[in-house]
Amino acid sequence: MSPSFAVNSVPSSPLIQKASQSRRADQLLQQGNQQYQAGKLEAALKSWQAAQLQYQQLQDRQGEASVLANIGATYAMMERYREAVTTLETLLPIAQALNLTRIAAEAQGSLGLAYGSLDNYSQAITAHRSAGKLMRALGDRQGLGQVLLNLGNSFEAVGDYDSAKSAYEQSLKLAQQTSDRPGEAIAQSNLGALYANLGQYDDAIAALERGLSLAKATGNQSSQASTLINLGAVYHSQQEVEKALGYYQQSLAIAQQTQQRQRQVEALGSLGIAYADKGDYPKALKFLQQGLNLAKSLDSPQLEGKTLNNLGHTLLEAGRLTEAETQLRAAIKLLDGIRPGLSDTYKISIFDTQVQTYNLLQQVLIAAKQPEAALEISEQGRARAFVELLSRRVSQQSHQKSVKSDESRLTIDQLKQIARQQNATLVEYAIVFDDDFKFQGKQRGREQDLYIWVVNPSGQISFRQVDLKPLWQQDLTLSQLVNAGRCLNGSPACDRLIQSVISKAVNRNKQLTFPETPLPTHSTDPHPDDEKNIALQRLHSLLIEPIADLLPTNPNTRIIFIPQESLFLVPFPALQDEKGQYLIQRHTILSSPAIQVLALTHQQRQQARKSRQASPLVVGNPVMPVVSVAPGQPPEQLSPLPNAEEEAHKVAQLLNTVAITGSQATKISIKQKLPQAQIIHLATHGLLEYGSQGDYVSLEGIGVPGAIALAPSGDDNGLLTASEILDLQLQAELVVLSACETGRGRITGDGVVGLSRAFISAGVPSVVVSLWAVPDDATAQLMVAFYQNLQQHSDKAQALRQAMLATMNDHPSPFDWAAFTLVGEAQ
Numbered sequence: 001m002s003p004s005f006a007v008n009s010v011p012s013s014p015l016i017q018k019a020s021q022s023r024r025a026d027q028l029l030q031q032g033n034q035q036y037q038a039g040k041l042e043a044a045l046k047s048w049q050a051a052q053l054q055y056q057q058l059q060d061r062q063g064e065a066s067v068l069a070n071i072g073a074t075y076a077m078m079e080r081y082r083e084a085v086t087t088l089e090t091l092l093p094i095a096q097a098l099n100l101t102r103i104a105a106e107a108q109g110s111l112g113l114a115y116g117s118l119d120n121y122s123q124a125i126t127a128h129r130s131a132g133k134l135m136r137a138l139g140d141r142q143g144l145g146q147v148l149l150n151l152g153n154s155f156e157a158v159g160d161y162d163s164a165k166s167a168y169e170q171s172l173k174l175a176q177q178t179s180d181r182p183g184e185a186i187a188q189s190n191l192g193a194l195y196a197n198l199g200q201y202d203d204a205i206a207a208l209e210r211g212l213s214l215a216k217a218t219g220n221q222s223s224q225a226s227t228l229i230n231l232g233a234v235y236h237s238q239q240e241v242e243k244a245l246g247y248y249q250q251s252l253a254i255a256q257q258t259q260q261r262q263r264q265v266e267a268l269g270s271l272g273i274a275y276a277d278k279g280d281y282p283k284a285l286k287f288l289q290q291g292l293n294l295a296k297s298l299d300s301p302q303l304e305g306k307t308l309n310n311l312g313h314t315l316l317e318a319g320r321l322t323e324a325e326t327q328l329r330a331a332i333k334l335l336d337g338i339r340p341g342l343s344d345t346y347k348i349s350i351f352d353t354q355v356q357t358y359n360l361l362q363q364v365l366i367a368a369k370q371p372e373a374a375l376e377i378s379e380q381g382r383a384r385a386f387v388e389l390l391s392r393r394v395s396q397q398s399h400q401k402s403v404k405s406d407e408s409r410l411t412i413d414q415l416k417q418i419a420r421q422q423n424a425t426l427v428e429y430a431i432v433f434d435d436d437f438k439f440q441g442k443q444r445g446r447e448q449d450l451y452i453w454v455v456n457p458s459g460q461i462s463f464r465q466v467d468l469k470p471l472w473q474q475d476l477t478l479s480q481l482v483n484a485g486r487c488l489n490g491s492p493a494c495d496r497l498i499q500s501v502i503s504k505a506v507n508r509n510k511q512l513t514f515p516e517t518p519l520p521t522h523s524t525d526p527h528p529d530d531e532k533n534i535a536l537q538r539l540h541s542l543l544i545e546p547i548a549d550l551l552p553t554n555p556n557t558r559i560i561f562i563p564q565e566s567l568f569l570v571p572f573p574a575l576q577d578e579k580g581q582y583l584i585q586r587h588t589i590l591s592s593p594a595i596q597v598l599a600l601t602h603q604q605r606q607q608a609r610k611s612r613q614a615s616p617l618v619v620g621n622p623v624m625p626v627v628s629v630a631p632g633q634p635p636e637q638l639s640p641l642p643n644a645e646e647e648a649h650k651v652a653q654l655l656n657t658v659a660i661t662g663s664q665a666t667k668i669s670i671k672q673k674l675p676q677a678q679i680i681h682l683a684t685h686g687l688l689e690y691g692s693q694g695d696y697v698s699l700e701g702i703g704v705p706g707a708i709a710l711a712p713s714g715d716d717n718g719l720l721t722a723s724e725i726l727d728l729q730l731q732a733e734l735v736v737l738s739a740c741e742t743g744r745g746r747i748t749g750d751g752v753v754g755l756s757r758a759f760i761s762a763g764v765p766s767v768v769v770s771l772w773a774v775p776d777d778a779t780a781q782l783m784v785a786f787y788q789n790l791q792q793h794s795d796k797a798q799a800l801r802q803a804m805l806a807t808m809n810d811h812p813s814p815f816d817w818a819a820f821t822l823v824g825e826a827q
Helices: 023-037 041-057 061-077 081-097 101-117 121-138 141-157 161-177 181-197 201-218 221-237 241-257 261-277 281-296 301-317 321-336 344-352 355-367 371-380 384-398 412-422 469-473 478-485 492-505 528-543 545-550 565-569 595-610 642-654 667-676 722-726 755-761 776-792 796-810
Strands: 425-433 447-455 461-467 558-562 588-591 617-622 660-662 679-683 707-709 719-721 734-737 745-748 751-754 766-770 820-824
Touching: 023 041, 023 061, 041 061, 061 081, 061 101, 081 101, 101 121, 101 141, 121 141, 121 344, 141 161, 141 181, 161 181, 181 201, 181 221, 201 221, 221 241, 221 261, 241 261, 261 281, 261 301, 281 301, 301 321, 301 355, 321 355, 344 384, 355 371, 355 425, 371 412, 371 425, 371 447, 371 461, 384 595, 384 755, 412 425, 412 447, 412 461, 412 595, 425 565, 425 595, 447 469, 447 478, 447 528, 447 545, 461 545, 478 528, 478 565, 528 545, 588 796, 595 755, 595 820, 617 642, 617 667, 642 660, 642 679, 642 776, 667 719, 679 776, 719 722, 722 755, 734 755, 751 755, 755 766, 755 820, 766 796, 776 796, 796 820
Parallel strands: 425 558, 558 588, 588 820, 617 660, 617 679, 679 734, 734 766
Antiparallel strands: 425 447, 447 461, 707 719, 745 751, 766 820
């Protein structure tokens, strides 16, 4: 369940001013001003509307602009947001035509608030940015601080926490410099809520208590109500339910007294989940239903959806599964409606704040013994932005109508058809998180259960469930095991991680106590190679053994893994059974972020084969650029890769082309060649973090992480970023990124956002990427073997498997051969 975190906005007040053109119009304007100051908002609106008619008749556009500004701001203050939008959009062209900068700035600010309250965050961000530019032009630092605060609210709403934090901090600084104590109170409260979303509870409480003190000192009841909710939510998250109840009740009382409907919804919802935690379901449902009824009057899908989510969770706990399913499906429908209109990156980030609802509905359906319906929801709840982006690109190439978000949900019959089309066994994982954990923003609790669906090529669906709670007894999580399983390079950091996992997994008698599948015992001085395999063996017991009887016995029959969350980083080829055999020795493996993505990459493959093909493009060891490889780090030149150059020449020879290396492999030239290439092989450095957070983003929003190092030229730094790749239109059948960590990126509910996603979105149906910093020499051997096998048969997954098996003979450690994975199509 989700405790409500409230963000407080700074409303634009009506402009109390006089436009001396008509005595009657002026009188109505002043009358409205007086009524507004007396708190008679409805009467003020009527007076201003009458004044507007008078000014229109006189063709006094400045007077009309003044009145419209008052009307729009008051509508926003009264939570009548659609009327506010209509009024302010009428006002803005008038204000701009007359160069009424102050009125335009205030109007843009009010418009941003209205759009944000209607969950139209793309428009809200645009309006707040426009308001900020106008405030800066006016030299109004206090006004700029208020705009930044509201801009931060919109960033936080779409899950862009880094930009939100930056905006709040800048707003707080301006409020302190201009002695804007009400603005300072709100900035402190919103920062506190953001800290809580990030799990920084001590910082959250400190900021919230400062904000509450300032709000009380300035008499700002709206800020008090929101801050009290936030304080309650922090204590609620720390299992101090009674303390949380006290804060929620105080907030509700203030919100009711001041008729703040949004705050009332948030307080009622928080009270509801608090009483649900106490096991008082009748009282919990009463509060939640009250909040839902009020939320519907606000025309806010996000607020209503969150309330429905909490209502569904409470009904699940109360054992009322049918009612829980109804509420959660309604919540998903509302949440799905928020994402259209957002940029791809914001569709990804906002989904990370919504994924819990899809997770809950899966739990309800599994409890109701409907595993196939749960698989539908599992698919619906992953790679949504990726599917929309990919569908749009595929449709553009085929000149068909693109699929909208609400039209892209696959039925069970369609999922079965994809398995038949792929002629592969599909394995989809879904992680269920700790039910007692209070979701906040993008945070997740410990992994509680693992759902696994297996869809065989005939379309038969099987379901298995794995209990992950025994790991808690050893102070372990699935994510920790994944990290240990891919930490194979023998570095001191890896050794410390592996030793930590071993120490948690071994009791005082040095007997491994992992549940379900026993592992070999170790002496007090276990062999180092055995140590590294412990996590791989444990992951095999959790991820593979529960479904081993459902997997194909023919090693050439493909298995397509559909991971989730941390499982995207699992080196599936290296998972090891109790006999010491690696998974790649028994199966042909590839992966995809969602089953529906497979259907789209299949269409891409068909289109790529119809298009005119050119020669392959092979790049190796370009002159390396000078870059900051991580935020805050000084620039340095990336190290040369002589084995990558040798690899490129060998691969080029196999593909009957010439490798481009050294100073010839400039970003400009390679970028021009990419759209015409049939096969693209890039043997160079991959940068995981470049273009992500930290020094690489501003208030403009989230970047797309990942870059490929190519030779610089002129003012070009030589880095081909994931964002630039997204903008390309490629026809290649295969891209091989023979570089470090090219399969990694930002792990989201939409999958891995990075280089692999960028290339697939740009039109490539099959991408080979790596999960860690691969060794230069072993990688060169593996890649040559891959292309040699690919010439013998067209199945890329089988070619990669055979290359791994061949490399394993000379380089036994999984670190040397197991990093690469094929994403997308096998043929």
